[in-house]
Amino acid sequence: MNRWTLLLAALGLVPTLLQAEPGPFGIGSCHINGRSVDDYERWVPEMREIGIGYQRSLMTHWGAVEPEPGKWNWENVDAQWKYLHDLGFETGTLLIGTPSWNKKDPPGHLPVNHIEGWKEYVRQTVTHFRGKVSRFEVWNEPPNFTGPNQTPADYAKLVVAAYDAAKEANPDCEIGLTAKSAHIHYLKQVIRAGAADHFDWISLHPYEVLDGIVEDAGMECAYLNIVPTVRRMLVAENPAKRDVPITFTELGVDAVRHGEKAQAAALVKAYVMGIAQGVENIQWFEGRDGDSGPMGLLDRDGKPRMAYRAYSRMIKELGPNPEPMGWLQVGETGLGFAFKVNGQPVVVAWVPRKESETVTLPDGCRSVGLVDRSEATSGELRLDGLPVALHGLPSSWIGKVRQIRGGLPPWPGDPGSYADAKSVSIDFSRKPAEQGLHRRSGERLAEAIVAYGGSARAGDAPGGNLFTVDPAFLCYDPEPIRITAEVRRKDPAVNAGFKLVYEGGKDFKTAGGWFTVPPEDGWHTATWTIEDPGFVSYWGYHFRIESDGPKFSQYYLRRIVVEKLDGASR
Structure with missing residues (x-):
């Protein structure tokens, strides 16, 4: 244990943390923050302190665990797994990479010309982590980080090989199909090219849709439609997999470009609307600034940003496993999302598109600002683009909650209904x-x-x-x-x-x-x-x-x- 872990143990907090379920709250890192335990020690304890329970990946790049043909080195990734496990994290990992000794496939390409070597890498990795890691994500953001002429069929070949080898090593493990952004059409092409029935979950990175919310373009409706659209695609292309879990294994906001307050508000909205539509886990990118710009919950010096504190308050208000109930309109322009927390409804609400309005809270209602830390009870509340958690709302409010699958909220400022429009x-x-x-x-x-x-x-x-x-x-x-x-x-x-x-x-x-x-x-x-x-x-x-x-x-x-x-x- 490092000094932080020892301090938590001395305070009697480690047992409590270890009992928590991972839930929807996850975190990831760039390369330089995820190479070793030394890298983890710079930011991971702070993530666990606020209740985050899932970390995206160990350093299981093919070339890292098989530096020479037939020679396997697990020392570094074993240390990483133990460090995370001791802090109470659950972790998945990536199946990715073309080792330098593989002369059949150029660096940065899917290793489709060395499928037997790829299968052995997958088999060895899944076997080694049996009982420790159950979820394996095949590659990162394809068609990114693949050869310029490589196709969905090439990725499908890699997925099928990984699935077969992984299930042979551990029938209970789960293989993830993934794509860049929210490129649902790429997933469709991969499934058509042969990957049907060869995956157990799906991963996306919808940065661009979230940016439309950060920029106050009113993209909440588009973000809420990601999971329903994936389900629609699966019904058409691979019905047996229509209900597989969907995760966002990367999602983040540039804190310098948009500002810390906007990053913090976007984080809360990303999780609230993600959980509301059925995203199983969101792994915010990233814990601490590294080689991908100012995206971290902590800056390059390790100082917590507003997003870190907002993440902490969100978990505190919603609990580790909030149960989504649906959405409702709050006032004239506010958008709210209801969750069952310890048997009681909690609504997270804001007004999209930099608008604001004053709403009257019923007697007995309490509001908590998830970004600005404001608190109020009953009376008038100025609701704007900063999310607030509302506790103690009466049944007259909660009775208006609609499930996402029953219909998305209207676009901000556009109350029209367009399901039957020409x-x-x-x-x-x-x-x-x-x-x-x-x-x-x-x-x-x-x-x-x-x-x-x-x-x-x-x-x-x-x-x-x-x-x-x-x-x-x-x-x-x-x-x-x-x-x-x-x-x-x-x-x-x-x-x-x-x-x-x-x-x-x-x-x-x-x-x-x-x-x-x-x-x-x-x-x-x-x-x-x-x-x-x-x-x-x-x-x-x-x-x-x-x-x-x-x-x-x-x-x-x-x-x-x-x-x-x-x-x-x-």
Whole structure:
């Protein structure tokens, strides 16, 4: 034991910690914070102190445990496992890597040309950790960290080999299928390429969708739709696996780019909405700043950030294993998520998109700020983008809770229902401008830009041309659509134009060709017909209007419409 562990033991805290179930609260690390016990000692005790119970991975890179062919070295990873175990952590681990001595596969490639060697690596690793590690994640973020020409079929080959070898070594172990971001289409392709029935759980890293929440773009609905969309894909592609656990083995926010308060608020929202939709475990990236930038709960010097303290308060208020009940509207614009904690309901609430409102708390209700540490009882509460935990709400409030699978919350500022709609749109000449179609930068930024006639949007506005449709309108299914945009040049003498890039059934694709905005005065219409949309928001949006540099984006956008097509309207 290190000094921190000895101190906990002296205080009588270690037995309590060891009895805790891992629950949904996890943590991960970059390379330089996860190579050895010495690395762990710089940050892991602080994670356990606040109640985190699951750590993502040991240093089980193929080349690390088999540095030479047939020679196995477990000393370092055994020490890592013991250190974590003694602190009360449960851990999974990665199956990853191409050792330097493998001449058949270049570094950074999936080792598909040395499958027998890969299988032996998996067999040895699973055997060695039998009874200690049960979950094994195959690779990290594919198609990231794979060869430039390697395909979903290559990854499928690796998954199948790992599954067969792992089950031979330990039938009770669990093999994880994974993909970068929330790339559900990649998972679909891997399953179709042969990985069906060869996985026990799924891992995703939805950084980009979470960024839409950090940036106050109102992406809560898209984030809440990740698990339902994965389930929808599994029903279609591998029904036997429709209910496998889903984890987020990486998810984080840059504390310098967005600020510590925004990072802390995003952490709470990520866990609250993740648990609400059925994510089994979220492993925040990361515990302490390392080689991936200022993402840590602790900074590079080991000083706790606001996110560390918010994580601690969240676990304290929700307990180690909160039971999700569903969502409810709080006031006019607030969004709340209810959990059963020790048999009693607790609601975590905030107002999306930098809005705020005053709500009246019933008698006997207590609020606890999870980011700013504010506390109040009954009376008026100013609710904004910082999550608060509400205790003691009466049955009249809790009776309004709806389960996620029964319907997602409405998009902030857009109370419409689009499940049966034929079209969704943005029209800057009306209020609200967004009706079932939303920009990542949101209506607030649109209003801040003086555009033609006061009712249009500048095409060169920062980050402005990313669009997301309400998932109730269209999600995953390749239903044919038509997208129409009304545009005009800022200056008739200055050339302007763009192309439309959309999320298709495999990846992003360009629809049609380049559209040059006509120089004539007045509004002009650009139209695209898309037969194969695959809107799952794996980069946090569904389509974009893209110009080749600022000089071609000198146009105004007044209106854009997405409509579903039937056979007669194509």
